[in-house]
Amino acid sequence: MLNAFLRSRIREQTVVDDLFQETMLVAWKRLPDFDLNRPFGPWLRGIAHRVTLSHFRKQSRFPFCMSEKINILMDAHFEAINSQPGDTWEEKVEALHTCMEALPGKYRSVIRKKYFSQESINSVSEWAGISLEACKKRMQRGRALLAQCLKSKGTLFVETRKA
Amino acid sequence: MKNSDFDQVFESWLNDDCSSNDQSLPSVPKGREGEIAERLVVHGLLVEQSQNIEFNKERQIRAALDAVDRWDESRSGESRKLLFLNKYAPWLAAVAVCLVALLFVSRGGGGQALADSFDKVISSSEKLSQRRYAVSVLEVYLDSSNAAKGQQEDLNGATLIVGGRDRYVFIRKLTNGYLRTSGCDGVQSWAMREDGPVHVSSDLNRFLGSVPGHHQSASFVNLPVFLHEVKDKYNLQVIDQDPANGSLLGLRCEKESVSVRGPKVMELWVDQESWVIRRLLLQGMPRARGGAKAVELNLVSESAYSEKFFSHDHHHEPEREVRTSKKQQ
Numbered sequence: 396m397l398n399a400f401l402r403s404r405i406r407e408q409t410v411v412d413d414l415f416q417e418t419m420l421v422a423w424k425r426l427p428d429f430d431l432n433r434p435f436g437p438w439l440r441g442i443a444h445r446v447t448l449s450h451f452r453k454q455s456r457f458p459f460c461m462s463e464k465i466n467i468l469m470d471a472h473f474e475a476i477n478s479q480p481g482d483t484w485e486e487k488v489e490a491l492h493t494c495m496e497a498l499p500g501k502y503r504s505v506i507r508k509k510y511f512s513q514e515s516i517n518s519v520s521e522w523a524g525i526s527l528e529a530c531k532k533r534m535q536r537g538r539a540l541l542a543q544c545l546k547s548k549g550t551l552f553v554e555t556r557k558a
Numbered sequence: 559m560k561n562s563d564f565d566q567v568f569e570s571w572l573n574d575d576c577s578s579n580d581q582s583l584p585s586v587p588k589g590r591e592g593e594i595a596e597r598l599v600v601h602g603l604l605v606e607q608s609q610n611i612e613f614n615k616e617r618q619i620r621a622a623l624d625a626v627d628r629w630d631e632s633r634s635g636e637s638r639k640l641l642f643l644n645k646y647a648p649w650l651a652a653v654a655v656c657l658v659a660l661l662f663v664s665r666g667g668g669g670q671a672l673a674d675s676f677d678k679v680i681s682s683s684e685k686l687s688q689r690r691y692a693v694s695v696l697e698v699y700l701d702s703s704n705a706a707k708g709q710q711e712d713l714n715g716a717t718l719i720v721g722g723r724d725r726y727v728f729i730r731k732l733t734n735g736y737l738r739t740s741g742c743d744g745v746q747s748w749a750m751r752e753d754g755p756v757h758v759s760s761d762l763n764r765f766l767g768s769v770p771g772h773h774q775s776a777s778f779v780n781l782p783v784f785l786h787e788v789k790d791k792y793n794l795q796v797i798d799q800d801p802a803n804g805s806l807l808g809l810r811c812e813k814e815s816v817s818v819r820g821p822k823v824m825e826l827w828v829d830q831e832s833w834v835i836r837r838l839l840l841q842g843m844p845r846a847r848g849g850a851k852a853v854e855l856n857l858v859s860e861s862a863y864s865e866k867f868f869s870h871d872h873h874h875e876p877e878r879e880v881r882t883s884k885k886q887q
Contacts, residue, residue: 403602406574462586476835484818489844491603492819497835510608516573531569538572538604542596551599554592 396484400440402474404447414450418443447493450551475552480547487550494544502537505530568594572601580667651823672794675833676809679826682833683782684723686863690832693730697820697840697852713850717858723782724762725868739873740765742780748870755879756870764883776842778855779822805830806837819844832876834860 397418401411421431421442429438444466456496479487495503501523508519545551564587583833586594693716712866727741732751740749742762749765750756754872759765778784788811797808811824822842824885838855866872 399599399602399606402605403598406571427737462591463588464591465595465598468592469599472595472599483822485844488603488607491607493842506604510604513608531573534573535565535569538597538600541604542600545600546596550594 396436396471396477397439397443399488400443400469401447403469410450414443414446417446417450421446423545434477437470440473444470468552471552471554476550479550489543490548491541492548494541494548497539497544498540502540504534505533506537506541509534562696564590568597572597586641587652591721602803607733609711626838639684651699658807672796672809673789675796675807675828676785676789676794678836679809680782680785682828683720683785683835688719688721688861688863688867690705690858691720691838692716692858693718694854694856695850695852696854698850699839713853718779718855719867720781721863721868724780725781726781727873728779740779741868741869741870741873743868748773750870750874755881756874757881757883758870761883778838778853779817788824791815792824 397415401414402419405411405414418439422439425442426478429435433452476487479490481487481489492532495506498506505519506525508514514522516530516534517527519534520527523530525531525533542551546553634887666679693713695714714732716728719727721725722744724742724744727739729737729739732738738749738750741747742765744762747761747762747764747766748756748758758763758803760779763777763791766779791814792811793814795810796809805828806827809826809828811826813820813822821840821844824841825837825839826835827837827839834857835855836857839852840854841852843850843853
């Protein structure tokens with residue numbers, strides 16, 4: 396979970412590794428403060444968020460993904476995942492694979508190529524025989540369909556708007 | 559910034575298509591925070607699920623343990639540490655056991671002999687002889703997912719015939735009573751319903767997708783390939799000899815990491831002379847396909863190898879329509 400949480404904000408693997416380590420160390424140090432009656436996930440994600448924030452502050456930049464509102468919403472999604480049936484993280488995110496299978500072929504193929512074969516977006520567009528822009532659009536649409544599917548299965552949090 | 563400009567920059571970020579110094583992205587347009595948070599989470603899940611997670615996790619946990627060690631060493635006051643340890647002993651013990659198990663159990667104690675035994679099982683499974691297994695479902699998920707509810711195949715009572723790497727035939731019943739047969743002859747994979755055309759593909763994994771327990775590149779249906787994955791990604795342990803049948807050796811395989819897709823635990827009961835798997839128990843099957851939680855395969859018979867048996871021609875009348883799958887785009 397922590398990996399996915401960090402991965403949704405940080406692109407570079409080395410930075411994810413550093414922040415993962417820093418989060419674990421802070422959690423270890425603060426373990427005496429942890430209230431055993433409260434859920435562990437939000438506590439750990441809270442630490443990860445602050446560690447990430449501090450990382451960006453040191454670099455004097457503040458990416459959009461670190462805004463408080465975005466953070467609250469992302470946390471709600473991770474909490475929805477956490478409440479899924481299953482003992483392990485893998486079981487809790489099983490719907491992602493079901494939703495991948497349910498995607499129309501043209502979206503599934505580019506997402507697989509980009510993420511699971513770890514190809515660059517340029518290679519994916521060449522492989523699919525479409526322009527770079529069309530490929531980016533296809534990726535965007537594919538991810539949106541995945542989000543829609545995950546929401547329908549309750550894996551992602553559904554925001555209800557106030558009238 | 560206009561919505562369209564933001565989208566362009568945001569998509570470039572998600573697609574890793576901008577320079578690494580270009581992370582100071584603009585602020586999110588008002589009212590779109592929900593959608594952006596959602597897209598970020600989907601992206602994070604895809605990256606996390608697609609990477610070589612077991613390797614990364616082990617590396618990350620090692621680094622985290624080192625950092626904790628360094629911090630502990632730098633602390634003074636042994637009594638404070640003891641107080642802390644007493645208070646949180648159960649917690650720490652559980653964490654320590656998990657971490658140590660994750661890092662060291664995999665090929666510890668007697669590891670080489672165990673790995674050799676497992677290699678013998680793999681090489682036996684790759685031998686060109688036909689082994690027929692009966693499949694039984696021992697347990698199903700009670701809260702079957704939508705995918706499981708829509709499941710059209712019954713794994714219970716299915717027959718699996720393996721004949722070496724990428725050579726298998728898998729026969730199971732559909733809920734409408736018809737049989738579905740799929741297989742692979744090492745050159746092409748195929749699948750057909752009793753009453754339908756034969757679908758053929760040069761992608762050897764093409765028809766594994768409908769098999770419960772299918773995960774990424776391997777499925778228990780393609781036994782030799784599956785066993786190679788098990789060797790790489792599961793912790794192996796000798797269980798014991800089967801008291802009812804002294805010549806069978808039990809091997810327990812447990813996932814090294816929760817991020818490995820596939821059954822949680824497996825038990826292989828193998829003949830110590832031929833190293834043929836007599837019984838294979840798969841527990842904690844992935845939920846994505848089908849409602850089977852635990853499945854058992856029992857060796858029914860062994861017979862001489864017939865190359866033709868694994869070809870689709872062998873399983874249908876000559877006039878049956880054959881459709882070759884186009885490459886998926």
